Amino acid sequence: MKLHSLTISEVRDLLDRKEISVKDLVKSIYGRIEAVENLVRAFLATTEDKALKMADEVQGKIKEETRKKEFLLGIPLAIKDNICTKGILTTCSSKILSNFIPPHESTVTSRLIEQGYILIGKTNMDEFAMGSSTENSGFHVTRNPWDLERIPGGSSGGSAAAVASDGCIAALGSDTGGSIRQPAALCGVVGLKPTYGRVSRYGLVAFASSLDQIGPITKNVRDAAILMNIISGHDPLDSTSVPLPVPDFTAALGKDIKGVKLGVPKEYFIEGIEREVEVLVKDAIKKLETLGAIPIEISLPHTGYAIATYYILATSEASSNLARYDGVKYGFRTEGKDLMDMYKNTRAQGFGAEIKRRIMLGTYALSSGYYEAYYKKAQQVRTLIKQDFEKAFQEVDIIVTPTSPTVAFKVGEKIADPLQMYLSDIFTISVNLAGVPGISIPCGFTANNLPVGLQLIGRHFDEESILKVAYAYEQATEWHKRRPNL
Amino acid sequence: MKYEAVIGLEVHAQMLTETKIFCSCSTKFGSEPNTQTCPVCIGMPGVLPVLNRKAIEFAIKTGRAMNCTISSYSRFARKNYFYPDLPKGYQISQYDLPICEYGYVGIVVDGEIKKIGITRIHMEEDAGKNIHESASGGGNYSFVDLNRAGVPLMEIVSEPDIRSPREAVEYMRKLRAILRYLEVCDGNMEQGSLRCDANVSVRPVEQKGFGVKIEIKNLNSFKFVEKALEYEIERQKKILEEGGKIVQETRLWNSEKGITETMRTKEEAHDYRYFPEPDLVPIIVDQRWTEEIKKSLPELPDTKRERFVSEYGLPEYDADLLTSEKPLADWFEEVVKLGGQPKAVSNWIMSDLMRLLNAENKSIEECPLKPKQLADMLKLINKGTISGKIAKTVFEEMYKTEKDAESIVKEKGLVQISDAGEIEKIVDDVIAKNPKEVARYRAGEEKLLGFFVGHVMKLTKGKANPQMVNELLREKLSGSHP
Secondary structure (H helix, E strand, O other): OOOOOHHHHHHHHHHHHOOOOHHHHHHHHHHHHHHHHHHOEEEEEEEHHHHHHHHHHHHHHOOOOOHOOOOOOOEEEEEEOOEEOOOOOOOOOOOOOOOOOOOOOOOHHHHHHHOOEEEEEEEEEOHOOOOOOOOOOOOOOOOEEEEEOOOOOOHHHHHHHHHHHHOOOOEEEEEEOOOOOOHHHHHHHEEEEEEOOOOEEEEEEEEOOOOOOEEEEOOOHHHHHHHHHEEOOOOOOOOOOOOOOOOOOOHHOOOOOOOOOOEEEEEOOOOOOOOHHHHHHHHHHHHHHHHHHHHHEEEOOOOHHHHHHHHHHHHHHHHHHHHHHOOOOOOOOOOOOOHHHHHHHHHHOOOOOOHHHHHHHHHHHHOOOHHHHHHHHHHHHHHHHHHHHHHHHHHEEEEEOOOOOOOOOEEEHHHHHHOHHHHHOOOOOOHHOOOOOEEEEEEEEEEOOEEEEEEEEOOOOOOOHHHHHHHHHHHOOOOOHHHOOO | EEEEEEEHHHHHHHHHHHHOOOOOOEEOOOOOOOOOOOOOOOOOOOOOOOOOOHHHHHHHHHHHHOOOEOOHHEEEEEEEEEOOOOOOOOOEEEEOOOEEEEEEEEEEEEOEEEEEEEEEEEEEEOOOOEEEEOOOOOOOEEEEEEOOOEEEEEEEEOOOOOOOOOHHHHHHHHHHHHHHOOOOOOOOOOOOOOEEHHHHHHEEOOOOOOOOOOOEEEEHHHHHHHHHHHHHHHHHHHHHHOOOOOOEEEEEEEOOOOOEEEEEEEHHHOOOOOEEEOOOEEEEOHHHHHHHHHHOOOOOOOHHHHHHHHHHOOOEEEEEHOOOOOHHHHHHHHHHOOOOOOOHHHHHHHHHHHHHHHOOOHHHHHHOOHHHHHHHHHHHHOOOOOHHHHHHHHHHHHHHHOOHHHHHHHHHOOOEOHHHHHHHHHHHHHHHOOHHHHHHHHHHOOHHHHHHHHHHHHHHOOOOOOOHHHHHHHHHOOOOOO
């Protein structure tokens, strides 16, 4: 039995029945990483010594009732490198934070720690989560486990590749415009972006504060629900986290989906979408129909403005969020002849090209004389996009779309063309703008054996519905059981 | 041509909250550098601000006291600029939707009340402090102390209603008094908890529109506010009189040279790229909360002054002085409550007490004398135990030793002699020893009475009841007892 290829719930059962030890599990994971990491390069850093020590510490704590309050006791997880881990290097894949060791723990990892999880390592990403291929990492490129010539998607490409290649049992990513769902789709795993405000952002290095959410990347839907149970809920350290009760998300799994109304937005099946992707997604919708769901064509009329809106708002917020990396207090610094010179040198050398491009865009959009035409206008369009979803959800229960218009593309294919790259997120961006939850699940493979993702979008704070439908689909199909040949 | 000045003030008041505005670090002044910091206030990656409810409460209190409209919906915005003392690269402030708007405070100008409009009051976080080694001393480094970063401030922006440096100072004093009454700011200008920037322009008296405005920064005392404005108004007048043009700019007050100097021109002004702070939710203030806060407001300086006049019959001047600081007004009222006659209490405070406090540069809060001591002393005067003159000595002694009046009077044997027999003996003695003067008095030189009183007082060490001495002397010298 390959322990590293198991899911959270499977590992929990084995650990609780004492059929395996935590150490066996952790060793199996690091053995796997050793075998595939030189090909995939999903991690920026692994924490093997700490993990093995932790394995010994938690072993004795495993009792029958453990699963009731410490479901993650002894479970190895990988964490995206923009989530602060106290005392452990957190770089955001950026040279400017290449030496940054946080003095604080993010709320999500604090909750994982309370549950007794074992940190396997910090995963690669596009620098500051800006990108759709993980090629913008300031350190190295991560490869898609299904085809090593291809990108894993991004920005949580490291987390998705680590989960797909069994380098961890599950992982956390972050999603600002599709950064969990798109790499999950391209790597053939499950990725969930919660409702904005469902999960605390404290300790998540901000890219675009009004869009960022942390979420799980897992091998199946149940694991996503398990992690959601742990990371969700109000946090006094994050004013934008919402004080709503957190349901038991696993309770939604296995419920009948008969009569569930599936909205199929006509704006999402258009030119630019790859033929094979379209076919597989439509097949998936048919499959859901056979399970009792009712597809209904709907319209989200402002979809066409989503990318433009997103790239104004996200870059505006980013231009301000990234101002703190100035070489004064922490991180990378290049000296200069005076203060201004030090700032300029530090930021010119510390940030990659995409970061600088977006800082410039955002600075421009917020500048006096342009604010009304760009930032303010974009906020108004955002409201319209949000209203599109509200209207649609009066009619349907969930919305079904492709996660990405294409399968994983080749390394280097789009890196020189930012606009082409930005289009990778065309189906995921609106979800962030509207603040609603979305999940990507595997829905088939192309002739080249590349995974395709199906996106399910729910109402605000109704992650349960998308988990329920995702689980029903997963149970009726075998896609999630496929593993890349590595 | 006659010119008039148009002045508006932007006052930054540090709020007296225990903790910072967006984290739970202490706001205490004067600690070791960077000891009152946490990941949030030093702008670590991934941290988020959480608004201190006390800061909203203080801002609403201030707004109510300054007759403002309290916004039911307001929000924070980011003000973006780079500086080493600004750890996030932006200051969280309020911009388009401040917490308070459209208020005023009254100041007295030539005996008349003048309303100075308050445009807005908004909340924001303070920046840290840069400390530069002196280059002349071989220093090569600048240091950053972030203890102050995140301390809550209120910015109180006035309308351009002020017309003279004198009015500006009156307005500042009034703001300071209100803030101190509310206990939302200690008003300490030396420590920087109350800071002021001024916008000033001049125009021909008959002109309606405003002239080109100059902003003056760094006015950290009432005196500097007055001096800097006087200087700047003269400077601008002179330029206009010589046919020149004022150039819009920000100037800095140089207190050593007593002049304002160019800091940055309009072209060098920052574009702060304000936008709504996405890490904080909008501030919703419901009616009930403002009503609650309104009820908790203390009596404010203007109301108290009016009450002191009507309730205690004090002259305006006394009432104004006594109500300038709440602790002083409280001190006064405490003595009155313990039986002191208001005007007498006011006199003792304004002359003797103030003199003693000022000599030691102490505030009323540091006053060693307790209200009860003064009240008891006043009772001794009323009973005739001590004379008003002796009381001066007793008062100083009380202030110095913190003993009560009665024990001082006993210890020092200062009890007034009111025994008619005893006084008569001394009076007789004095008359007997000074026959020449008695003769002159009886011949009509009545001003010699003082001579006899003086002698009696000298012999009794000032303790003789002055009224009785006077009466007895008059009686005896007039010859009815030859």
